[in-house]
Amino acid sequence: MAAETWFDTREELADALALGVTIRRAEAERMRTIATWAASRTTSQRGPARVLPGQERRVPFGGPGSPDVPEFLPAELGATLGLSAFAAQKLLSDSLSLVHRLPDLLALLEQGEVEAWKVRMVAAATRELPQSVVGIIDCQLAAPARRGAPPRIVRLTRSTLQDVVDHHLLAQADPAQTTDVHHDAQARRYVAFKPGLDGTTDITGTLSNEDARRLEQHLDHTASEMADIEGDTRSRGVRRAEALGRLVVHPGLAQTVLYVHFDRVSGTWSADDIGTISADEAESMVGHGNITIKPVIDLAAEITTTGYVAPPRLREQLKLSQRNLCAFPHCDRRGTTGFDVDHVTPHDAGGATTTSNTHLLCRYHHRVKTHSQWRAAKTAPGVTTWTSPTGQVFEVAHGLTTRLRT
Numbered sequence: 457m458a459a460e461t462w463f464d465t466r467e468e469l470a471d472a473l474a475l476g477v478t479i480r481r482a483e484a485e486r487m488r489t490i491a492t493w494a495a496s497r498t499t500s501q502r503g504p505a506r507v508l509p510g511q512e513r514r515v516p517f518g519g520p521g522s523p524d525v526p527e528f529l530p531a532e533l534g535a536t537l538g539l540s541a542f543a544a545q546k547l548l549s550d551s552l553s554l555v556h557r558l559p560d561l562l563a564l565l566e567q568g569e570v571e572a573w574k575v576r577m578v579a580a581a582t583r584e585l586p587q588s589v590v591g592i593i594d595c596q597l598a599a600p601a602r603r604g605a606p607p608r609i610v611r612l613t614r615s616t617l618q619d620v621v622d623h624h625l626l627a628q629a630d631p632a633q634t635t636d637v638h639h640d641a642q643a644r645r646y647v648a649f650k651p652g653l654d655g656t657t658d659i660t661g662t663l664s665n666e667d668a669r670r671l672e673q674h675l676d677h678t679a680s681e682m683a684d685i686e687g688d689t690r691s692r693g694v695r696r697a698e699a700l701g702r703l704v705v706h707p708g709l710a711q712t713v714l715y716v717h718f719d720r721v722s723g724t725w726s727a728d729d730i731g732t733i734s735a736d737e738a739e740s741m742v743g744h745g746n747i748t749i750k751p752v753i754d755l756a757a758e759i760t761t762t763g764y765v766a767p768p769r770l771r772e773q774l775k776l777s778q779r780n781l782c783a784f785p786h787c788d789r790r791g792t793t794g795f796d797v798d799h800v801t802p803h804d805a806g807g808a809t810t811t812s813n814t815h816l817l818c819r820y821h822h823r824v825k826t827h828s829q830w831r832a833a834k835t836a837p838g839v840t841t842w843t844s845p846t847g848q849v850f851e852v853a854h855g856l857t858t859r860l861r862t
C-alpha cells in the first residue's frame with residue numbers, strides 16, 4: 457500500500473514537473489513579447505526632439521546595450537497586467553536584459569531547464585554592468601561545469617548564485633580592494649553629543665550609508681507629515697530635528713491620529729461611539745501619549761480653495777479617501793512623502809483646487825499623467841477613472857483597481 461502511494465505521488469509529481477516546464481517556456485515567451493512590444497513603442501511627446509524637464513525620455517531599462525525605450529511604458533504595462541509600477545518596471549527591465557544581454561540564459565528558460573526567478577535574478581543583479589562583462593556571466597552560467605552535466609545556473613542555489621554575481625560585481629567595482637576600505641570605514645563609526653548653554657545640543661557622527669539613508673528618510677517623512685497634515689510652518693530643518701526628537705521620546709512608536717468631533721457650543725471633543733473625551737482620556741484609550749487629535753473629516757464633503765496649493769485639510773481628505781495610496785491603476789506606493797496633489801483638470805486650464813478636481817499621485821504617475829496621453833476623470837470622492845493611451849479604461853476606487861474596458 458505504501459509503495460503504491462509513493463508510486464501515485466511520483467506520477468502526480470511527473471505532471472507537476474511537466475507543467476513547470478510549460479510555465480518556464482511561457483515566462484520566456486512573455487518576456488520576449490514584452491521586449492518586442494517595448495522596442496516598438498515611441499515616446500508620447502510630439503514635435504520638438506528636445507525633451508523638456510519632466511517630459512518622457514527614452515531609457516535603457518535593460519542596462520547598457522539594451523534598446524532605449526519610452527520611460528512611461530511601465531505605467532501601461534503595469535495597468536494592463538495588474539502590476540505595480542515597480543513590479544512592471546522590473547519585469548520590463550528583466551525582459552530587455554535577457555533578450556538583449558543574456559541570450560544564453562533566456563534560451564535555457566525557453567527550453568524549460570531553469571526557473572524564471574533565477575535568470576531574472578541575474579538580469580537584475582547585473583543591470584549596471586557593461587555588456588562585455590554580462591556576456592561572460594551569461595556564457596559561464598549557461599554552460600555545464602563539465603561535459604554531460606546540467607548548466608551551472610541550474611545547480612546553484614539562491615545564495616550561491618548571488619555569490620557568483622557578486623564576484624563579478626566586485627571584480628568590476630574594486631580595482632583596489634574596496635572591501636578593506638569599507639571595513640575600516642565601518643570600524644570608525646561614532647556618534648558624539650555636545651550640549652550647549654542655550655538649551656540645544658550639537659550632534660556629530662558617522663553612520664553606515666544604509667543606516668543614514670533610513671534615518672534621513674524617516675526624518676524627511678515625518679517632517680513632511682508635520683507640514684502637510686499638522687500644518688507646521690516651521691523650517692524643514694526644525695521639523696527634521698523635532699522628528700529625531702520624537703523618535704527618541706517614542707522609539708519605534710507610530711503616531712496615533714484620533715479623529716474627533718468638536719462641539720463649538722460646549723467646547724468639548726467627542727469621538728464616535730465614545731462620547732465626550734479629554735486629551736488624557738484619549739491617551740489612556742490608545743495606550744500612549746503620541747496622539748494627534750484632529751476634527752473628523754467628511755470624505756464626501758467638497759473642500760474648495762481659491763489658490764493653486766491644496767490646503768492641509770484637502771490633502772488629508774484625499775489621503776483618507778484614497779486609503780493612503782497613489783490614485784493610478786495598481787500603483788501600491790503609500791504614504792504622503794513625495795505624493796503630489798494632481799489637478800485632474802489642470803489648474804492653468806481652469807481646474808479648481810477642490811475635492812472633485814484633485815487626487816494624490818506618486819511623483820512617477822504624476823509625470824505620466826502630465827506628460828503622456830493617459831487621461832483621468834474624478835467620478836466620486838476617492839474614485840478616479842483612467843483611460844490609457846491605447847483606450848483601456850480603469851477605475852481606481854479607494855485604492856482598488858477595476859478594469860472597465862480593454
Ligand SMILES: [Zn+2]
Nearest residue numbers: 782787818821
Ligand atoms: Zn503611483
